[in-house]
Amino acid sequence: MTEKPYKLASRDYHPESTVISLPALPGHDPVLIGGKEVVLVAGPCSVEPREIMRQIARTLKTHGVGLMRAGAFKPRTSPYSFQGLGVEGVRILREIRDAFGLRFVTEVMDTRDVELVAETADIIQIGARNAQNYSLLKAVGRTRTPVLLKRGIAGTIEELLMSAEYIMSQGNEQVILCERGIRTYERATRNTLDLNAVPLLKQWTHLPVAVDPSHGTGSRDLVIPMAGAAVAAGADMLLVEIHPSPSTAISDGAQTLDHDQFADMILRTAKIAEAVGRSLRSS
Ligand code: PEP
Ligand code: MN
Numbered sequence: 563m564t565e566k567p568y569k570l571a572s573r574d575y576h577p578e579s580t581v582i583s584l585p586a587l588p589g590h591d592p593v594l595i596g597g598k599e600v601v602l603v604a605g606p607c608s609v610e611p612r613e614i615m616r617q618i619a620r621t622l623k624t625h626g627v628g629l630m631r632a633g634a635f636k637p638r639t640s641p642y643s644f645q646g647l648g649v650e651g652v653r654i655l656r657e658i659r660d661a662f663g664l665r666f667v668t669e670v671m672d673t674r675d676v677e678l679v680a681e682t683a684d685i686i687q688i689g690a691r692n693a694q695n696y697s698l699l700k701a702v703g704r705t706r707t708p709v710l711l712k713r714g715i716a717g718t719i720e721e722l723l724m725s726a727e728y729i730m731s732q733g734n735e736q737v738i739l740c741e742r743g744i745r746t747y748e749r750a751t752r753n754t755l756d757l758n759a760v761p762l763l764k765q766w767t768h769l770p771v772a773v774d775p776s777h778g779t780g781s782r783d784l785v786i787p788m789a790g791a792a793v794a795a796g797a798d799m800l801l802v803e804i805h806p807s808p809s810t811a812i813s814d815g816a817q818t819l820d821h822d823q824f825a826d827m828i829l830r831t832a833k834i835a836e837a838v839g840r841s842l843r844s845s
Contacts (some may be wrong), residue, residue, distance in 0.1 A: 580768045608667075634654075636813060649678070670698070686707050702730060714744075719759050722759075741763075782819060
């Protein structure tokens, strides 16, 4: 056996797959991430105004999707771009959570906000730009909230696992690894979605693996095929951006599915899940 620099994340020392369980909401089963079901997470890139958030929440409920994504704190390339609604965005997430009984995945960017985000999020997201922000990784490692850790913009698979190790070394072993595309010489797509990472990570680690085909492609037309490919490759979770009117979304409209496309994605992806002996979580 080759010695792995990531001990807690390695399958060598923990052969059985980790299944992360989100507690059951009234009238629902608990959500298990890393089990037989492929868990779908969908929502806007940024927290949107309340009425749009409610529209998206209703669509998720219609399809039986129990987990919503939306960023209150947004890592933007330009300091002049919209930076997210911040604390007000977190307040909106709480309102939607309480009104619709949805769970949330939302990003934290600053160690000072970890407590606030951990109180509201069912899963805390560490974005690609913070994949090697070691003080932030340690801070979320001190919480007991599951963490969705995105692969760095140009991060290797081993670096992703070492970042997971930072979180786990603080006692939080509930880490989901997320392939979201990497920077390559190819500019036809926003990023190159490295689906090699999925079966490789499943071999190297016991942690659940998520795929984000929205950031992985940057282009709405490519999201549905790559969501299917991710499930075929063995992904345990899909993270997709949706909005009732993507062209008016606050951020990332070009890679955002509208609600009809989202319904289509669910139908197509469910068939692929079935073909590989799994099912798409729909309750
Ligand atoms: C996001 O999920 O909206 C996001 C900013 O993702 P990433 O960190 O992968 O770019
Ligand atoms: Mn986005």
